[in-house]
Amino acid sequence: MYHILVAEDEPWIRSSVVEMVSRIGVESFTVSEATNGEEAWALIQELWPTVLITDIMMPKMDGLSLIQKIHDHGIPMNFIIISGYDNFQYAQKAIRYGVTEYLLKPVDIEQLKEALRRAEEGIGSLKDISQYMSRFQQLVNAFGEVSPQTAGRKMADLIDSVLKLKMINPAARLNLLRIFDWKLNGMIKELSLEQPVPSIPAEAEDPVIVRYFNQLTDILILHLSKQSMTNTNHIIKKVCDYLHSHYRKDLSLTEMAQLANMSISYFSSWFKRCTGRTLVQYIQEIRIEKAKQLLLETQLKNYEIAERVGFATQPYFIRVFKNSVGVSPNAFRKRMGQ
Amino acid sequence: MNRIVRYLYRYSIKRKMIVAFLTVSLLGVVTIALSAQHYYTKATTKDFFNIASSSSASLNNQIDRYFKQLIQSTSAVIAGPLPSVGGRLSANNEAGMIQAWLMGKEPLTSTNKLIIEDTLRRYIAINYSEIESLILLKPDGELVSSNGRVEYRPDEPWLHLPFTDKQVVIPTYPSYPYQIPIVSLAVPVFSIEDTSIIGRLVINLSLSELKEIMGKTKIGETGTFVIVSASDTIVYHPDSSLVGKPISQTPLNDINLNEPDTVQDVGSLDYLITFTRSDFTEWRNVAVVPLQEMAAGLNLATQSMLIVMLFLFLFVILVVPILTRFLMQPVVRLKKVIHEVERGNLDVRVEFHPGKDELQSLSRSFGQMTARLKTLIDDVYRYQLREMQLEVRQKDAMIKALQGQINPHFLYNTLDIIRSIAYMEEVPRIEKIAGNLASFFRYTAKLDPLEVTLREEIEHLSKYLEIIDIRFMQNFQSKVYVNEKFMPARLVKLSLQPIVENAVKYAVEPKNGNASILVNAFDEGDDLVLEVADNGPGMPAEKLEFIRSSLLEVAEQQAEGRYAARDSLGLANVHARLVLQYGIGYGITIDSFPERGTVVSIRIPYKKVKSDNES
Numbered sequence A: 001m002y003h004i005l006v007a008e009d010e011p012w013i014r015s016s017v018v019e020m021v022s023r024i025g026v027e028s029f030t031v032s033e034a035t036n037g038e039e040a041w042a043l044i045q046e047l048w049p050t051v052l053i054t055d056i057m058m059p060k061m062d063g064l065s066l067i068q069k070i071h072d073h074g075i076p077m078n079f080i081i082i083s084g085y086d087n088f089q090y091a092q093k094a095i096r097y098g099v100t101e102y103l104l105k106p107v108d109i110e111q112l113k114e115a116l117r118r119a120e121e122g123i124g125s126l127k128d129i130s131q132y133m134s135r136f137q138q139l140v141n142a143f144g145e146v147s148p149q150t151a152g153r154k155m156a157d158l159i160d161s162v163l164k165l166k167m168i169n170p171a172a173r174l175n176l177l178r179i180f181d182w183k184l185n186g187m188i189k190e191l192s193l194e195q196p197v198p199s200i201p202a203e204a205e206d207p208v209i210v211r212y213f214n215q216l217t218d219i220l221i222l223h224l225s226k227q228s229m230t231n232t233n234h235i236i237k238k239v240c241d242y243l244h245s246h247y248r249k250d251l252s253l254t255e256m257a258q259l260a261n262m263s264i265s266y267f268s269s270w271f272k273r274c275t276g277r278t279l280v281q282y283i284q285e286i287r288i289e290k291a292k293q294l295l296l297e298t299q300l301k302n303y304e305i306a307e308r309v310g311f312a313t314q315p316y317f318i319r320v321f322k323n324s325v326g327v328s329p330n331a332f333r334k335r336m337g338q
Numbered sequence B: 001m002n003r004i005v006r007y008l009y010r011y012s013i014k015r016k017m018i019v020a021f022l023t024v025s026l027l028g029v030v031t032i033a034l035s036a037q038h039y040y041t042k043a044t045t046k047d048f049f050n051i052a053s054s055s056s057a058s059l060n061n062q063i064d065r066y067f068k069q070l071i072q073s074t075s076a077v078i079a080g081p082l083p084s085v086g087g088r089l090s091a092n093n094e095a096g097m098i099q100a101w102l103m104g105k106e107p108l109t110s111t112n113k114l115i116i117e118d119t120l121r122r123y124i125a126i127n128y129s130e131i132e133s134l135i136l137l138k139p140d141g142e143l144v145s146s147n148g149r150v151e152y153r154p155d156e157p158w159l160h161l162p163f164t165d166k167q168v169v170i171p172t173y174p175s176y177p178y179q180i181p182i183v184s185l186a187v188p189v190f191s192i193e194d195t196s197i198i199g200r201l202v203i204n205l206s207l208s209e210l211k212e213i214m215g216k217t218k219i220g221e222t223g224t225f226v227i228v229s230a231s232d233t234i235v236y237h238p239d240s241s242l243v244g245k246p247i248s249q250t251p252l253n254d255i256n257l258n259e260p261d262t263v264q265d266v267g268s269l270d271y272l273i274t275f276t277r278s279d280f281t282e283w284r285n286v287a288v289v290p291l292q293e294m295a296a297g298l299n300l301a302t303q304s305m306l307i308v309m310l311f312l313f314l315f316v317i318l319v320v321p322i323l324t325r326f327l328m329q330p331v332v333r334l335k336k337v338i339h340e341v342e343r344g345n346l347d348v349r350v351e352f353h354p355g356k357d358e359l360q361s362l363s364r365s366f367g368q369m370t371a372r373l374k375t376l377i378d379d380v381y382r383y384q385l386r387e388m389q390l391e392v393r394q395k396d397a398m399i400k401a402l403q404g405q406i407n408p409h410f411l412y413n414t415l416d417i418i419r420s421i422a423y424m425e426e427v428p429r430i431e432k433i434a435g436n437l438a439s440f441f442r443y444t445a446k447l448d449p450l451e452v453t454l455r456e457e458i459e460h461l462s463k464y465l466e467i468i469d470i471r472f473m474q475n476f477q478s479k480v481y482v483n484e485k486f487m488p489a490r491l492v493k494l495s496l497q498p499i500v501e502n503a504v505k506y507a508v509e510p511k512n513g514n515a516s517i518l519v520n521a522f523d524e525g526d527d528l529v530l531e532v533a534d535n536g537p538g539m540p541a542e543k544l545e546f547i548r549s550s551l552l553e554v555a556e557q558q559a560e561g562r563y564a565a566r567d568s569l570g571l572a573n574v575h576a577r578l579v580l581q582y583g584i585g586y587g588i589t590i591d592s593f594p595e596r597g598t599v600v601s602i603r604i605p606y607k608k609v610k611s612d613n614e615s
Helices: A011-024 A037-047 A063-072 A088-096 A109-142 A148-163 A170-190 A206-229 A232-246 A253-260 A264-275 A279-297 A302-309 A314-325 A329-337 B002-009 B013-079 B097-103 B110-126 B208-216 B291-342 B358-404 B408-425 B428-445 B454-471 B497-511 B541-559 B571-582 B607-614
Strands: A002-007 A029-034 A051-055 A078-083 A101-104 B131-137 B143-145 B168-174 B181-190 B197-206 B224-228 B234-236 B262-266 B269-277 B284-290 B451-453 B477-481 B490-492 B516-524 B527-534 B587-593 B597-605
Touching: A002 A011, A002 A037, A002 A109, A011 A029, A011 A051, A011 A109, A011 A314, A011 B408, A029 A037, A037 A051, A037 A063, A037 A253, A037 A264, A051 A063, A051 A109, A063 A078, A063 A088, A078 A088, A078 A109, A101 A109, A109 A148, A109 A170, A109 A264, A148 A170, A148 A206, A170 A206, A170 A264, A232 A253, A232 A264, A232 A279, A253 A264, A253 A279, A264 A279, A279 A302, A279 A314, A279 A329, A302 A314, A302 A329, A314 A329, A314 B408, B013 B097, B013 B110, B013 B131, B013 B181, B013 B197, B013 B208, B013 B224, B013 B269, B013 B284, B013 B291, B097 B110, B097 B197, B110 B131, B110 B143, B168 B234, B197 B208, B208 B224, B208 B234, B269 B291, B284 B291, B291 B358, B408 B428, B428 B454, B451 B454, B454 B477, B454 B490, B454 B497, B454 B516, B490 B571, B490 B597, B497 B516, B497 B527, B497 B571, B497 B597, B541 B571, B541 B587, B571 B587, B571 B597
Parallel strands: A002 A029, A002 A051, A051 A078, A078 A101, B477 B516
Antiparallel strands: B131 B143, B131 B197, B168 B181, B181 B197, B224 B234, B224 B284, B262 B269, B269 B284, B451 B490, B516 B527, B527 B597, B587 B597
């Protein structure tokens, strides 16, 4: 199971690409979507996808800058570019960042399938790393929910296991430590906290490294548990109210982060911490609930319901409904209506 | 004249120069030799005549003087002692005897005769031993000879001469009775008293003194002097057997003695002949010299001339080729260089040395000419290149302007959105038509790269055909039969689909889509032929002819670089681009059969591309 992130500003095209990816292999991976480069960047830090499918021309941050950023931060990932431009400079730049798949719009499902297959082949070496990444992300997500002792112990375990990679995969070890460090420090910075722990060199002794990460974790947990008590409640309420009344619209992470007056990446993790779900999951749940309601209470056709609850198309609605409820909308209506 | 000139052109200048040099030199030498020979001969002959005539005159003179002296000396004897006046004391029997006898005062007694004979003999003995005899003659016929009682022949030449006061010289004749050649002088005897002619003295002279005189004088090695009398008898000749004979009985008969200073052909030889005539004797002293004598000198001159000629000839033979080669060297060098240029090599270097030599200045001019030619050609080439680039740029600009009228990205994006919606809504026809249209425009909008593989062209064509397929629903049929092996072949981008588009326009649309288009490919020698066949209505012969001629015109214009794109992407446009890329002989050909359909063939080079791919 690995994760694919689709970044595309054009909603119809994004939806169709997500749809294509889903059709290609729902069982082997999960798909997320981002409406621009910045959003994608925020989601990457939450979801640690193994494959990024991205357009080049996007607002806020273009695809190539996104890829460059990922590349510069050493985040292991495979890229598939889908572009309306068969521009040589783009292709050249893309190749420099290790992009091997460059698809021209209109994207053909066969081409995409082929590109994904090749990307999957490249995933092998990334699998270990993404495993650590998801463990780390789960741990970070749990900050504020679990006790500081548990969090500290879990972090120490994770760092220990990463440190053990020294002999097997020293490059991955170094990379992971650097990403963890960057992520935690990023969070501290987002929360505008004092940075009491001086950074340590990468060649430091193992115990020093473990102690360093524990210190960072302690600071964050202390703050987050304090924060959950205080003033964030009304903000999450505001966001959720907004989602409940605007689920018909195409709601993006960017939009919601603006509403909450937070950065996209902080909002993303904060929202998940508050609600236990990602924004997309949350919106999807709302829509499915509304759809259920409409199915039972009205005689509206499927496509009408899809439109009313904010699904782009009927097939998409049907697929998502089926995924979350387990049966098709028609079957649901039939069964529940009886 | 022209024929001679043409004939001369067949030989190299070098050979002609050698022949000309040789001819001129040899002609010069021969002319000098001949004229030298001529003038030398003339001068020598003149010299000879001068010498010979003066010698001859001097000989004549000597002979005359001799004769005169002889005659003078006899007068004392004939006159005898003058009679002493008044006395007989000194009277001598002998003295005055001759006079007395001749005057008739004394008869010729035997005593008297003896006395006279004695007197005569004494005279001979004392004075001239060469005198053969002295004869005194009295008009009545009595005679006394120093030879005594000699009976003279009645026809002795001196016997019948009239008794005048003239002295007569009788040319050589044989004497009687001894047959010795003699010359007789007949001298009148005058009376000492009244100076009347009383008798004649005949002096018979042997030729010894004459021989003496003549023999002393020689002319050349073999030249001779001959004395000929007025009556044409030979007075003197070195060959004594001829002496005294009339000239007509001797080999000298052929000599013409009318004119002095002549070269005459006598017998088989040429002789130089001259003579002078004595006033006294009227004899002609003739100098005869064989021309050969003089030719000896002439031969020497001729021989030396021949040697000089030989040397000259050898010199000419040896030196002329060297000279010719020396002169021809720059020509040969220039010729080589010109041949190089003829073969198209304009980078030749022409050597030359400054000066007034025409060939050097020609070489220099030729060098400058080729250099100038080269820059001109380069200029023209550059100019043409620039022109072509300009044209291409203009076309590019035109296409860009056309493209600029629609924002391509907006178009592609919209088509992609349509396609995405169709995908989501699961309407495959729209999805296909929108997707293909986007791909179609994207492919068509870019002209570079100029050449693509047949595979790319066929992919593009397939997208187009799928749209047409959808457009005409079930009616339209199309098939592309192209062997996989031809797929890597390269051809000018956008050359196949416009042909099919043309077929759709003229074959499928008129039949409401109820038609088929067939695309196939085959190789033919080094070429690859793509055929687009339809079963449409075809076209009438005139229309076909018109299209063919306009294709031809387009190719010619393209070859001359003045083709201007007229219709957007029709047959002519494709043809023009193919001709521009691959040259005349490639491009489009068209065949049409009314009511049965049209076949358009695209011919492109194939082998070369194939080998490139293999390498």
